[in-house]
Amino acid sequence: MSRPIDLALGLLDHQVVDCEGRRCGKVDDLELAGVRDGRPVVAELLVGRRRTVHVPWDAVAKVDSAVHLKVRAAELRLGRGDDRVRPWFARLPLS
Amino acid sequence: MGDLVFNAAAGAVFGYQLLWVVVVGVVGIITYSEMCGRVAAVSKRAVFDAVRERLGYKVGLVALVAAQIVNLMTLAAEVGGVAVVLRLLSGLPYRALIVLGVVVLVLVIWALPFEYLERIFGYVGLCLIVFAVAAVKLNPDWGAVARGFVPSAETGDLLLYCYFAVGLLGAAMTPYEVYFYSSGAVEEGWTPSDLRTNKANAIIGYGLGGFLSFALMISAGALLLPHGITPDFLGTVALMAQSPLGEIGLFLALIGMLFAVGGAALDVAFSGAYSLAQFFGWEWGKYRQPTGAPRFTLTWLVLFGLAGLVILTGVDPILVTEFSVIFSAVALPLTYVPILLVANDRAYMGSYANGKLGNVFGVVYLFVILVIAVAAVPLLLLTNLGQG
Numbered sequence: 001m002s003r004p005i006d007l008a009l010g011l012l013d014h015q016v017v018d019c020e021g022r023r024c025g026k027v028d029d030l031e032l033a034g035v036r037d038g039r040p041v042v043a044e045l046l047v048g049r050r051r052t053v054h055v056p057w058d059a060v061a062k063v064d065s066a067v068h069l070k071v072r073a074a075e076l077r078l079g080r081g082d083d084r085v086r087p088w089f090a091r092l093p094l095s
Numbered sequence: 096m097g098d099l100v101f102n103a104a105a106g107a108v109f110g111y112q113l114l115w116v117v118v119v120g121v122v123g124i125i126t127y128s129e130m131c132g133r134v135a136a137v138s139k140r141a142v143f144d145a146v147r148e149r150l151g152y153k154v155g156l157v158a159l160v161a162a163q164i165v166n167l168m169t170l171a172a173e174v175g176g177v178a179v180v181l182r183l184l185s186g187l188p189y190r191a192l193i194v195l196g197v198v199v200l201v202l203v204i205w206a207l208p209f210e211y212l213e214r215i216f217g218y219v220g221l222c223l224i225v226f227a228v229a230a231v232k233l234n235p236d237w238g239a240v241a242r243g244f245v246p247s248a249e250t251g252d253l254l255l256y257c258y259f260a261v262g263l264l265g266a267a268m269t270p271y272e273v274y275f276y277s278s279g280a281v282e283e284g285w286t287p288s289d290l291r292t293n294k295a296n297a298i299i300g301y302g303l304g305g306f307l308s309f310a311l312m313i314s315a316g317a318l319l320l321p322h323g324i325t326p327d328f329l330g331t332v333a334l335m336a337q338s339p340l341g342e343i344g345l346f347l348a349l350i351g352m353l354f355a356v357g358g359a360a361l362d363v364a365f366s367g368a369y370s371l372a373q374f375f376g377w378e379w380g381k382y383r384q385p386t387g388a389p390r391f392t393l394t395w396l397v398l399f400g401l402a403g404l405v406i407l408t409g410v411d412p413i414l415v416t417e418f419s420v421i422f423s424a425v426a427l428p429l430t431y432v433p434i435l436l437v438a439n440d441r442a443y444m445g446s447y448a449n450g451k452l453g454n455v456f457g458v459v460y461l462f463v464i465l466v467i468a469v470a471a472v473p474l475l476l477l478t479n480l481g482q483g
Contacts, residue, residue, distance in 0.1 A: 009442070013148045013155075015376055026147065026376035047376075049152075065139040065443075082378050085389035094206055095385040 004039060005063060015066040016047055016055070016078065024079035027067055028052070053078050096172045096356055097266030097420040100413055102308045103326040103335065104481065105259040106315025109250065111235070111243030114312060116260045118244065120267025121305035123463065125297045126456045127431060130438045130449070131273045132293035135280035138443040142277045142430055143373035149433040158429035159374045165426050166271055166367040168419035170402035173360035174200075175412025179329045180353045190407060197403040200360055201396065209381045216358025222351030225336045225344055227310040232339035233317035240313055258474040258481050261467045262417065265424030267301075267308070268464070271366035273430070278369040282380050287447055311335070327413060364402075368394035417480060424471040427464045435461060 005011050007030060016025045025047040031054065033043035045055040045067065053076055061070045073079040089095045105113045131142055140148070143162075147155045177196040182189050204212060248256050276297075285293065314335040319326060326332050333352065337345035365381055368391045372379035378388040385392040406412065435457050441448045449457055475481075 006442075009148070013151060015144060015373075023372075023376060023378045026374075028152065065144075079378070082389045085393050086386050089385040089389060089392060092205075092385070 007040065007042070011042070011045075011063060011067070014063070016045070016069065017066045018069045018073040018078065019061070019071055020073075022073050022079060024069075024073035024082075025053070047078060051080070096176045096359065096412070096416045097169070097262075097269060097423075098304065098308055099176075099311065099329070099332055099352065099356075100326070100416045101259065101262040101266045101420060102311035103315045103319070103332045105263055106312035107319035107325050109256060109259060110316040110320050111240045111313060112247065112249065113256070113259055113263060114240065114243035114309060115246045116263045117267065117305055117308045117312065119463070120264045121301050121308070122456075123264065123460050124268045124272065124301045124304075126453075126460055127268065127434070128273050128276050128297040128301065129294055130453070130457065131277040131434055132280050132285070132297060133290060133447060134434060134437050134444070135277040136285035136289050136293060137287055137445065137447045138437065139281055140437070140443075141281045141369060141373050142274050142434060143370045144281075145437045146430060146433045147374050149436050155374060158426075158433075159370060161426040161429055162270065162274075162370050163367055165419060165423045166363055166370070167398060167401055167405070168415060168422060169269065169271060170360060170363045170367070170398055171405040171410075172412055172416040172419050173356050173363055174399070174402045175406040175410075175415060176329060176356040177353060177360060178406065179412055180333075180349055180356065183330050183333065184349055184353070193403055193406050196357075197399055200357060201399055204361055204364075204395075205385070212358075212361060216354050216361065220351055220355035220358055222347045223307050223355055224310075225340065225347040225351060226307060226314055229336045229339045229344060229348075230310045230313040230317065233314055235313050235317040240316075254474065255478050255481065257470065258478040261424055261471050261474055262420050262481070263308075264463070264467050265420040265427070265471065267305070268427060269420070269423050270427055270430050271363045271423075273434075274366040274369050275362045278366075278373070278379070279381070282382060290447070329413065360399075360402075364395040364398045367398045368392070414480070417475075421471045421475050424464075424467045426468075428461075428468050431461065431464050 012027055012030065014027045015023060016027060018024050027045050027047060028049050029046035030042055031044035031046060033041045035041065042057050044057060047053045047055055055076055059069050059071055059076065061068045134145060135141055143159065146158050150158060174193065174197060178189055178193040181192040181196055250256050280293065315326065318335050318338055324331060333345055333348040336348035369379055371394050372391045377390045379391040380388050437443050438449045438457070439454065
């Protein structure tokens with residue numbers, strides 16, 4: 001993953017999608033590792049504004065209109081908000 | 096509700112003079128929807144994905160809050176409309192029908208797959224075509240109707256004329272329609288090969304809406320204006336079909352209104368849930384089971400509950416409709432501008448970015464939207480809520 005990306009327009013505020021296609025947050029902030037060849041290098045994506053999850057750059061498979069992860073949301077403790085509400089509906093018919 | 100209320104009221108007060116505004120509004124919503132559909136097909140982003148990316152979290156949050164307030168007002172208006180029509184059909188107490196209406200809508204949306212909902216509300220809502228038959232039967236002065244398509248204002252009350260013009264534009268271009276439309280396009284996995292369908296959908300769908308708007312305004316101009324009646328009640332709108340067509344006309348008008356307004360309630364509630372989910376990155380989708388998109392489902396349920404409570408306070412649904420339309424005109428630039436930016440951005444859109452013609456329309460409508468956004472609230476106050 002050394003292809004340059006415009007961090008402000010091409011990464012920040014993008015949808016995060018796990019390896020099974022589940023939407024699990026937005027890229028709320030970035031943690032930079034430093035500057036290489038005059039370009040900032042991303043170390044982590046910060047997802048969630050409260051209870052922020054740190055997603056290591058190694059977990060990112062590709063970036064297009066969304067940030068696609070190599071792993072499932074649960075492995076990184078992403079998507080907990082949806083997980084918390086799901087049981088409320090699970091017992092209802094036709095859910 | 097916005098279209099029913101503003102078209103009938105504009106016809107009752109100004110006859111056919113404001114027909115041209117409906118044309119401007121319909122071309123506007125076609126332009127805007129086509130752009131949103133194209134952005135969805137090419138870049139896989141729904142409206143509030145684009146809003147969040149382009150405006151960032153803080154400014155985007157302002158757009159989100161504004162959209163949610165307008166959505167809630169609009170949903171309250173639709174829920175109130177459903178209850179009013181149910182009362183006209185059944186004669187049962189209004190408040191009980193508000194609760195019944197909300198409960199039935201929620202249960203139906205919960206239980207039926209979206210494909211069925213779309214067809215039931217869409218096809219039965221087509222009963223509204225009865226207003227086109229009524230318009231013809233009322234034998235309007237077709238020369239005057241034709242002159243209505245040319246902008247002119249023969250009135251002593253220019254402010255009221257402008258208020259109705261803004262209301263008609265706001266009702267024709269309500270933003271929830273494009274949130275819903277673009278989210279559907281993303282969910283159905285549109286690609287650039289669907290762009291012809293996108294264009295056809297926008298033109299036919301909103302064109303039909305425009306046709307019904309003409310019918311309502313012409314009926315009101317032919318029937319209500321000569322009698323000096325203003326449609327302060329939804330029942331008056333239905334009477335426009337009864338007068339020339341009898342009981343069957345009244346019945347078709349009420350059934351058409353019930354399903355069109357009920358369908359709009361569904362669209363508005365989902366639009367609110369789409370915006371919130373897309374802004375915060377939650378799972379969403381109208382084809383998903385409730386457990387597949389839990390917070391999305393929770394959002395539309397809560398919105399229905401809140402809208403029901405607003406209407407249970409006893410506020411007049413017609414008044415809520417007018418407010419919702421005027422405030423949606425105010426909030427329109429907050430979603431239109433980011434979409435215009437994205438639709439122009441070749442990094443997102445490649446060769447599918449707006450062409451010259453698209454940009455001419457885009458910029459002209461940007462101007463229209465900015466003018467009505469600025470003028471909406473002053474006109475609301477100056478005309479004393481359109482009472483003149």
